[in-house]
Amino acid sequence: xxxxxxxxxxxxxxxxxxxxxxxxxxxxxxxxxxxxxxxxxxxxxxxxxxxxxxxxxxxxxxxxxxxxxxxxxxxxxxxxxxxxxxxxxxxxxxxxxxxxxxxxxxxxxxxxxxxxxxxxxxxxxxxxxxxxxxxxxxxxxxxxxxxxxxxxxxxxxxxxxxxxxxxxxxxxxxxxxxxxxxxxxxxxxxxxxxxxxxxxxxxxxxxxxxxxxxxxxxxxxxxxxxxxxxxxxxxxxxxxxxxxxxxxxxxxxxxxxxxxxxxxxxxxxxxxxxxxxxxxxxxxxxxxxxxxxxxxxxxxxxxxxxxxxxxxxxxxxxxxxxxxxxxxxxxxxxxxxxxxx
DNA sequence: TGGGAAGCCCGTGTTACCTCA
DNA sequence: ACTGAGGTAACACGGGCTTCC
Numbered sequence: 001x002x003x004x005x006x007x008x009x010x011x012x013x014x015x016x017x018x019x020x021x022x023x024x025x026x027x028x029x030x031x032x033x034x035x036x037x038x039x040x041x042x043x044x045x046x047x048x049x050x051x052x053x054x055x056x057x058x059x060x061x062x063x064x065x066x067x068x069x070x071x072x073x074x075x076x077x078x079x080x081x082x083x084x085x086x087x088x089x090x091x092x093x094x095x096x097x098x099x100x101x102x103x104x105x106x107x108x109x110x111x112x113x114x115x116x117x118x119x120x121x122x123x124x125x126x127x128x129x130x131x132x133x134x135x136x137x138x139x140x141x142x143x144x145x146x147x148x149x150x151x152x153x154x155x156x157x158x159x160x161x162x163x164x165x166x167x168x169x170x171x172x173x174x175x176x177x178x179x180x181x182x183x184x185x186x187x188x189x190x191x192x193x194x195x196x197x198x199x200x201x202x203x204x205x206x207x208x209x210x211x212x213x214x215x216x217x218x219x220x221x222x223x224x225x226x227x228x229x230x231x232x233x234x235x236x237x238x239x240x241x242x243x244x245x246x247x248x249x250x251x252x253x254x255x256x257x258x259x260x261x262x263x264x265x266x267x268x269x270x271x272x273x274x275x276x277x278x279x280x281x282x283x284x285x286x287x288x289x290x291x292x293x294x295x296x297x298x299x300x301x302x303x304x305x306x307x308x309x310x311x312x313x314x315x316x317x318x319x320x321x322x323x324x325x326x327x328x329x330x331x332x333x334x335x336x337x338x339x340x341x
Numbered sequence: 342t343g344g345g346a347a348g349c350c351c352g353t354g355t356t357a358c359c360t361c362a
Numbered sequence: 363a364c365t366g367a368g369g370t371a372a373c374a375c376g377g378g379c380t381t382c383c
Contacts, residue, residue, distance in 0.1 A: 185371070226372060228353070
């Protein structure tokens, strides 16, 4: 099992050996850094003398320890390059944990999960009531429920699916929340900004990153997960739109080029039929760059007959239209083709 | 060692809620 | 006050991958 340190102080040095996670499914033993360069929040798994014990004896699994380096302990201007203040980071904990003020002035409790609390109540766990301002974050609640079970991996998953409201896998929040319809919770600007920052650094999350972000933003891990899923979908949609626009422009360019070449071909044929054989020009390769509209002319070997000249021209037309490298590159990268040697 | 089961995550499509003009 | 459009959080479902037995 991978061991690591969770250190305060010089986190840059302490975690410099860490690498961004690339494998989500096997990342339980990886360490989280929200950024490779500026470690804003660090969570480690390893043998330390703090924290939560996930598992001791299930299937030979080793003990997992989580070390959380609270963001509130780090100066805000070191947390966000943009130095956006995040009130909940340091204030909410002391003031009103779990409560975030939405842009519309609503006070939204993004963090309360009746399912967890009900579970805790059922099992007599010593946790806060849903309405108290005890400072018990959902993160803690999540793990508190996880730690009770031996298999951390499966439990995390079950928790997620339960939160997803998947009727095949679990019971939704709403089902457990007095049957109320799902309430759409608007993320605050600060939360969205922070998620955006995280998304810029890595557009997928491993479980630790998800939990860490959730704790930072005082959201449920499921909310973070959903946000990233939706964000990826939005990115892809936007990229698709851009690609569509580009292909549209390519199509228009090619259509125009085709039109011009057809016209050119007609003119050459007319020229050929109207001129005596000895005046006919040698076959000429004309190629036009669709971006700069420049025509490159290359004179091929002299063609003795009109038929050969027509053939050569037609062939060239075909070649020009077929430009295989036109689509893969943006128009700015399309260069005038090399003249045939 | 191969195969099935279970769990997890992701992509995609959809729904429902919210905001705003 | 009402309404339709747009944005988006949340959900549903299926598939791929990994791990375990």
